[in-house]
Amino acid sequence: MGRRPGEFDLIARHFAPLAGAERVLALGLTDDAAILKQAVGQDLVVTADALVAGVHFLPDDPADLVARKALRVNLSDLAAKGARPLAYLVCLSLPASIDEPWIAAFAAGLGADQAEFGIAMAGGDTTSTPGPLTIAITAIGEVRTGEMRRRAGAQLGDEVWVSGSIGDAALGLRALRGDGMPGLAPAARAFxxxxxxxxxPRLALGLELPGDGIAAMDVSDGLVQDLGHILRLAGCGAVLNLPEIPLSPAxxxxIRADAAALDQALSGGDDYELLLVAPPELGAAIQEAGMRATTPVRRIGVLVEGDGVVLRAADGAMRRLARGGWTHF
Ligand SMILES: [Mg+2]
Structure with a gap:
């Protein structure tokens, strides 16, 4: 394992080339702070997420993909809030096992995503740790003043929408852990x-959605758990129609081969899709936003009196997620 250069050299070689943009004055990462040039009529939206090796990614995941995931989980929060990405800061806690080639690949992953999403590094920090590799990113975006989309504000009778497909990541993690999924084709496993x-991150959809009247968050901890956050704020429950919940072919x-995988799909997490709750009269606008963003959106349920999430199967059978698993009733 090669020794790492000092912090100053690491930053100058690998991170300074990523820093700065027209409105992100990062000063080549040679100062203690950066300057963000705020636009008139915009609010800054700030979010942070930390990823820990062994918890949020596997220790042997490729460094460039780890970097992109760390950035993208933050961009997903900005997407839910309807914000346009502007800048980010990254704090790395590095165990001794991380060498310079790993850091070079990590920086290359960040650089690729900066180009894809139009965001610039504004700063950060690196430190050594006796613990696991930890990547903490703070992302900053912009929305028109007063228009950040909230989790709160959903009401009885509102409809529940979700983008993309649900459960792929949870099943992908299961595949990576070597938990057998008999008959799964290699291409489906790779997907x-x-x-x-x-x-x-569903940034295009986040920007296309109506600025008002939608409660929203991204699905990071599982569809059922995350919807629960919106429901608690609304003081409602929800019924989700199982056949409407979008699943990829993979x-x-x-799930066809193993019915228990359905529960993993619905409560597993790492989907980074957008979860929207909106009054029925906004349904057409949500569908049109999905078309403009070329992102599928699907209406999957409705808010009802009560609490928690109830699933309605195609045959009308209802069941609910309780602590420790699903209960039928
Ligand atoms: Mg989130």
């Missing part, structure tokens, strides 16, 4: 693993 490793194949 699921890719969905776990590289989230697709996830559908897994």
């Amino acid at each position: 699921l693993v890719d969905r776990y490793r590289i989230p697709r 996830a559908s194949a897994v």
Whole structure:
């Protein structure tokens, strides 16, 4: 294992080339702070997420993909809030096992995503740690003043929408852990693993959606758990129609072979899709936003009196997620 250069050299070689943009004055990462040039009529939206090796990614995941996931989980939060990405800061806690080639690949992953999403590094920090590799990113975006989309504000009778497909990442993680999924074709396995490793933040959809009247968040901890956050704020429950919940062909194949995989798909997490709750009269606008963003959106349920999430199967049978698993009733 090669020794790492000092912090100053690491930053100058690998991170300074990523720093700065027209409105992100990062000063070559040679100062203690950066300057963001705020636009008139915009609010800054700030979000942070930390990823820990062994918790949020596998220690042997490729460094460039780890970097992109760390950035993208933050971009997914900006997407949910309807914000346009502007800048980010990254704090790395590096165990001794991380060498310079790993850091070079990590920086290359960040650089690729900066180009894809139009965001610039504004700064950060690196430190050594006796613990696991930890990547903490703070992302900053912009929305028109007063228009950040909230989790709160949903009401009885509102409809529940979700983008993309649900459960791929949870099943991809299961595949990476070597938990057998008999009969899963290699291409389907590769699709699921890719969905776990590289989230697709739904920024275009976030920007196209109506600025008012939608409660929203991204699905990071599982569809059922995350909807629960919106429901608690609304003081409501929800009924989700199982046949309407969008599943990819790969996830559908897994679930056909193993019915228990459905629960993993619905509560597994790492989807980074957008979860929207809106009054029925906004349904057409949500569908049109999905078309403009070329992102599928699907209406999957409705808010009802009560609390928690109830699933309605195609045959009308209802069941609910309780602590420790699903209960039928
Ligand atoms: Mg989130």
